[in-house]
Amino acid sequence: MNEVGRKKREWIKTAIIVFLTVMLVLTFFSNTIMNYSLPEVAAQYVQSGSITAKIRGNGVVESGDPYNVMVKQTRKVMSVAVQAGTQVQKGDVILYLEDSESEELKAAQEALDAAREAYDLALLSADVNAGIINNAQSNISTETYRKQIDAAQAAVKTAQADVDEWQKQYDAFALQLSITPANSADVYAETKAVNEALKAKNDAEIALTAAQNEQSRLEALLAVEEAKYQETVSGNETQVPEALKNLREQTAAAKLNVINAQTGANNAGVAYEKAAAALEQKRASGDNSATIQNLERQQAVIKVNLDAALKTLEEKQNALSELTGNINKTLSLESLYKAVIQAQELVEKEAAKTIDAVVTADIAGTIMQVNAIAGREVSAAEPVAVIQPEGQGYTMNFTVTSEQAKKLSVGDKAELINSWYYDDMDITLKTIRPNPSNPAQQKQLIFDVQGNVTAGQTLNVSVGQKSANYDLIVPNSAIREDSNGKFVLVVESKSSPLGNRYIATRYDVEVLASDDTKSAVTGALYGWEFVITTATKPVEAGQQVRLAEN
Numbered sequence: 001m002n003e004v005g006r007k008k009r010e011w012i013k014t015a016i017i018v019f020l021t022v023m024l025v026l027t028f029f030s031n032t033i034m035n036y037s038l039p040e041v042a043a044q045y046v047q048s049g050s051i052t053a054k055i056r057g058n059g060v061v062e063s064g065d066p067y068n069v070m071v072k073q074t075r076k077v078m079s080v081a082v083q084a085g086t087q088v089q090k091g092d093v094i095l096y097l098e099d100s101e102s103e104e105l106k107a108a109q110e111a112l113d114a115a116r117e118a119y120d121l122a123l124l125s126a127d128v129n130a131g132i133i134n135n136a137q138s139n140i141s142t143e144t145y146r147k148q149i150d151a152a153q154a155a156v157k158t159a160q161a162d163v164d165e166w167q168k169q170y171d172a173f174a175l176q177l178s179i180t181p182a183n184s185a186d187v188y189a190e191t192k193a194v195n196e197a198l199k200a201k202n203d204a205e206i207a208l209t210a211a212q213n214e215q216s217r218l219e220a221l222l223a224v225e226e227a228k229y230q231e232t233v234s235g236n237e238t239q240v241p242e243a244l245k246n247l248r249e250q251t252a253a254a255k256l257n258v259i260n261a262q263t264g265a266n267n268a269g270v271a272y273e274k275a276a277a278a279l280e281q282k283r284a285s286g287d288n289s290a291t292i293q294n295l296e297r298q299q300a301v302i303k304v305n306l307d308a309a310l311k312t313l314e315e316k317q318n319a320l321s322e323l324t325g326n327i328n329k330t331l332s333l334e335s336l337y338k339a340v341i342q343a344q345e346l347v348e349k350e351a352a353k354t355i356d357a358v359v360t361a362d363i364a365g366t367i368m369q370v371n372a373i374a375g376r377e378v379s380a381a382e383p384v385a386v387i388q389p390e391g392q393g394y395t396m397n398f399t400v401t402s403e404q405a406k407k408l409s410v411g412d413k414a415e416l417i418n419s420w421y422y423d424d425m426d427i428t429l430k431t432i433r434p435n436p437s438n439p440a441q442q443k444q445l446i447f448d449v450q451g452n453v454t455a456g457q458t459l460n461v462s463v464g465q466k467s468a469n470y471d472l473i474v475p476n477s478a479i480r481e482d483s484n485g486k487f488v489l490v491v492e493s494k495s496s497p498l499g500n501r502y503i504a505t506r507y508d509v510e511v512l513a514s515d516d517t518k519s520a521v522t523g524a525l526y527g528w529e530f531v532i533t534t535a536t537k538p539v540e541a542g543q544q545v546r547l548a549e550n
Contacts, residue, residue, distance in 0.1 A: 038546040039537035041504070043491050043530045049473045051513040051520045054464040055408065056417065057398035061449055061457045067363055068383035069094060077372045082385070086367040094385050095359040095372050108350045112343035118336050139334075142228055145327045149220050152320040159313040160213055164206070166306035171202055173299035178276060180292055190279040197268070197275035204268035208261040215254040216317065222251050223324045227331035364390040368455050394449040396427075396459055399435050405443035407464055407513075408432060414447060414463035425451035427461055470512060470520035471527060478531040479511065479519055486511060488521070489539060491530040491547065504532060506541035 079096045082088060175198055179191050225244045369386040371378075378384050388394075414427040428448045435442035449459070478488050489504040509523035532539060539545060 038544055039535045039539050040548050041491065041532045041535040041539060041545045042548045043532050044475055044478070046525055046527055046529045046531055047473050048469070048471045048527065049518075050467045050469050051473065051518065052464070052467040052515050054462040054515060055400055055404050056460070056462045056516075057400060057445070058458055058460040059396035059398040059447070061394045061396050061453050061455055061459060066368060067365065067387040067389055069359065069361065069385040069387060070380060070383055071095075071097075071359055071378050072380055074377055074379040076377050077374050079374050080370060080372055082367045083370060084367055087365075088361040088367060088387065089364045090361055092361045093358045094361055094367075094370075095378070097358065108343065108346045112340070112347050115336070115339040115343045118339070140330075142224070145331075146224060148323060149224060149320070149327070152316070152323050153217055153220060156216065156313070156316040156320055157213065159309065159316045160209065163306065163309040163313050164209065166302060166309050167205075168202075170299060170302045170306050171198070173295055173302065174198070177292060177295050177299070178279065180295065190275070194272070194275040194279050197272040201265070201268040201272040204261070204265040208258070208265045211254065211257040211261040215251070215258050216320065218247065218251040218254045220320060220324050222247050223328055227328050231331060231335050359384060361387060363387060366390075366454075388455060394453055394455065395430075395446060396449055397444055397446045399442050399444050402441055402443055405432055405445070408445070412463050414461040417460040417462055425449060425453055425459075427459070427463075429463060468513065468520075472509075472521050472523070472525050473518050474509075474521055474531050475518055475533050476514065476516075477533045479509070479521070484508070486521075488523075488525075488529075489532040489541060490525075491532060491545065502545050502547060504539050504541060504543050504545050 077095055077097060081093045081095065088094070175195065178194050178198065225241075225247055229241065229244050365387040367385060368388050370384070371382060371386075372384045408429060410429055410432060412429040414429065416425060416427070426449075428450075429445060430448045431444075431446035433444050433446065434440075435444045445463070447461070447463075453459075474488055480487055480489065485508055487506050487508045490507055492503050492505045494501045494503055507524055507529070509521040509525070512520040512522055514520070532545070535545070
């Protein structure tokens with residue numbers, strides 16, 4: 001019994017010793033075990049230094065001002081005299097064309113036939129005489145026609161003044177006759193009324209004559225301007241000139257004035273007749289027949305002169321109307337005649353191109369592209385060759401983010417990467433514009449390229465600000481960002497009974513400049529902090545971490 005109790009006590013003692021030993025081991029190694037469960041981080045010190053904010057990219061060199069060599073006819077190519085890279089001078093042959101009737105010549109001949117047909121039809125018109133035909137072919141200036149119309153209008157004006165003078169004398173005798181009583185009756189009031197009515201009638205008739213003259217003048221000017229406009233229409237200039245618009249409006253207004261003046265004259269005549277009738281009724285006695293007969297004889301003589309003046313005025317007005325009509329016919333025929341001449345000249349010009357025709361360089365430079373092949377046709381639809389003008393620059397472009405573009409300015413110089421591979425070049429940023437395919441997030445950088453370069457060459461360049469010194473520089477991998485902005489996680493050490501613990505602490509920062517590997521920042525840092533660059537697990541501010549062994 002004692003033996004069993006002794007063994008039992010020894011077993012309990014052994015168990016206690018083992019338990020205490022395990023607890024002691026766990027106590028001493030608990031920190032190490034915990035460390036293996038923490039994220040392992042790599043970190044670097046915040047340092048001072050310099051940053052060169054360069055942006056790198058590559059682009060294909062393009063011609064800054066390429067010149068397209070065009071042909072004006074659809075022709076078959078006999079042979080090609082140049083190839084890409086050939087240096088040419090102005091006048092050098094680029095293509096030899098086969099002799100053949102071009103599509104342009106056929107079209108020109110068809111246009112000539114149509115113009116001749118239109119002209120011949122106009123000649124058959126009954127209104128066209130030899131004088132009109134001769135004037136149409138004599139290329140008489142519009143100014144000459146204007147002077148002729150001005151002279152005819154002046155003749156009408158003179159004849160109208162003569163009529164007005166005789167009419168004035170005739171009306172004076174009429175007035176005298178109207179106020180000479182046939183008896184001694186008191187007709188003062190009626191006579192006064194007749195005089196006032198007669199004056200109103202004369203004024204209305206003068207106003208009517210003036211309105212008619214103004215209408216004739218404007219219609220004559222309008223005829224000339226309409227003819228000039230029709231001539232320009234044949235040249236495909238369909239915009240109506242302001243002067244012609246104004247003249248049309250003035251002519252329409254003049255016609256309305258004539259209608260109103262005619263109405264006024266009619267009303268005045270009716271009023272005059274009523275006043276004269278009232279006067280005659282008032283006369284009852286007295287005899288002035290001898291005086292009246294004398295006045296009537298003198299008035300009859302004036303009437304003869306007035307009728308002659310009226311006839312002359314009618315002749316001058318008819319002459320003006322005929323002149324205006326003939327000028328309109330002449331201008332219309334002249335336009336058709338000129339169309340025939342121009343069509344004939346085009347046919348001759350196109351015909352001359354069909355024999356021994358070549359395409360030459362209009363400028364000196366380098367052939368960049370040839371789009372013609374012997375035996376095939378070329379047309380005016382696309383260039384047969386492209387020339388890089390002598391002395392003209394080149395351009396290249398590439399796309400960057402909008403954030404990168406904010407660091408650049410027009411005029412910045414770009415540097416060639418692997419510059420030893422290239423000859424001397426000068427590359428300058430000339431334009432920063434939105435990228436058409438993604439304008440909200442990307443910009444397109446356009447560069448001027450000068451020096452020994454050719455179109456199609458690919459250049460790798462870097463462009464940006466010059467180097468600058470900063471107090472706080474961290475690796476780019478250390479910079480993090482969330483909804484509150486950019487920050488870094490700094491490893492801070494805290495003492496404990498079991499050793500040092502390392503805590504990730506957040507520090508908000510603002511990035512001042514960056515290059516490919518590092519960034520200059522500002523914030524609550526003082527320098528030489530240990531910032532986390534990488535971690536085996538996601539790390540948050542306040543979390544305990546373990547440092548990677550170097």
